[in-house]
Amino acid sequence: MNAGWTSPTVALVAALLAGLVALPLLVTDAYILHVMILIGINVMVAVSMWLLGVTGLISFGQAGFMFIGAMTTALLTKSLGWPFWLALPLSALVPALIAAPVGRLSLRVRGVYFFLVTLAFGQVVNGVFAYFQEPFGGWYGIRDIPAPQPASLFTTLNKVPFYYLCLALTLITVGVVYRVSRSWFGNVLWSIRESELLAASVGIDVPGTKLIAFVVAALFAGVAGSFYAAYFAYISPLVFTFEYSVNMLIFIVVGGFASIAGPIVGAVVLTLVPEMFRMTGKYQLLAFGLILILSMRLMPQGIAGAYAAFRARRVRSSLPARAQSPGMDRET
């Protein structure tokens, strides 16, 4: 794990925050703001997925929970005419409520079995929404989802309000997940990763702890989905696919599992790079597949892990010579 609140880290985070808040004042290009919003959505989902990933479990149903959140917002605001601000908390709550029984069942199995069950769950959410034309819109999805209120502010052409909304939601997500991962509860999660048996033997309710992490992850995926629906005004089963969940996993693997910086760095880098090269659709999958293989082979601790190792090496090399271990133990 990283060193905690050293002053350079605080300064860096503060500067980054100031930059993010001031960005719309400096940049007026709508495209750049759009990319920033995309990054924000991806960071929310990746970070929520990472929280459960801390215990060594990866939920391949994350896109499914995001879809449930997006669908809740779409149905409430479009069909029932609710304001977005009421739909948003409900869109977080509904996936969490669904996650509770699903997690209770799927956490009965461990490791790769859990991967497979959550994978199947994501497919089923997608399948159900695609199967029922009423009220989910079937394969065509739902169009013309109303923007948040006041409508005069959140217009299609003005990205700035959406940018600030996205920034706020992302910061809340990252902040809460960070606090949780650093709390007593977070320590319990890490202990489960190290040794599930040992954790259970000192009286930790292992399934219960995992379940809470699973539900919290679903909750924030729902928030991301809700924002997605309001921002794009269009959702369909072709968006929230298994591939989407895997992309989130790739963000975490490339960024690194060891700290919350991992999923954030991964999401930022891997959202920016395809945008810069204008890669689309199938070719992006090709590139992401290769990136996943390469980073598993060459950089098993991700960018954040490699950076931490680099810093540690610099500190160490300034000390008197000492036997160095490569320190590349594999983590997932």
Place this chain on the structure above:
Amino acid sequence: MTLALQIVTSGLVTGLIYMLIALGVTLLFGIMRVVNFVHGELVMLSAFAVYFLGVGELGLPFALAMLCAAAAAAAVGVICQYVLFRPMHYDILNCFIIGIGASFALRSASWAIFGPEPIAIPAVVPGVMNLGGVFIANQRLFAAGLCVVLAIALYLFLHYTRPGKAMRAVEQDREAALLMGISSEQVYVTAFIISAVLAAVGGAMLGSLFGIDPEMGAEPLLKSFIIVQIGGMGSIAGTVIAALFIGLTDSATGTLFGGELAFIIDFAILMLILIVRPRGLFGYDVSH
């Protein structure tokens, strides 16, 4: 009555093909605890191989094209083992993730190379048979027969040949097998080859019944995951029973309510199994 029989026969045929593909998944899992995500892409690639060898300018006879495709699939399988799974030390979670990467890369490369036009392998035995009012395409019977023959061959191989016995020994206790002078690495290579060959035949059969496209590997792979989980990972008998069961339910729901509902029903069955018996029908303890 005829409808019921029709559902049962077509369900059994699909179930047998799924069985062949799922057997490859369960074999690798049983022996080295690897969930091979590339398996579906092997299915897809060999279907394309059979098509281009047997239908294009080459026009090889089906059996020869099938053999070449199986050899190619085996080669890809072994390459995957050496490049992906061995460097991960066959760690189950890492292998799963890196396998997804390879699967995505292969699938989108196939989109780029083969394009989206749907093609199909022509039936080896054309025509339709009338079995007491139930119509069934000869090609389906052929596919079902081939699957049964291969499954029996796999059983005989595992129980009556030296490499097969070595495989089961490694499955039961890797270290004890090592002490008996069985190289587990060699057994792994054999297992990857067999698994890839099963995928290749499954791919050719799927390609001749339902057409070929770069996405064709995804659904059988998901189905195999559900099947091996219901049957119990690593259990051959469980895989056979679960595959036929899933084939029948798919056929019934597909005919009565439409194909998209079939997957939801499968998942419901899977969830039910997890509640009642998390290790599957015949599986090991799941404390991975």
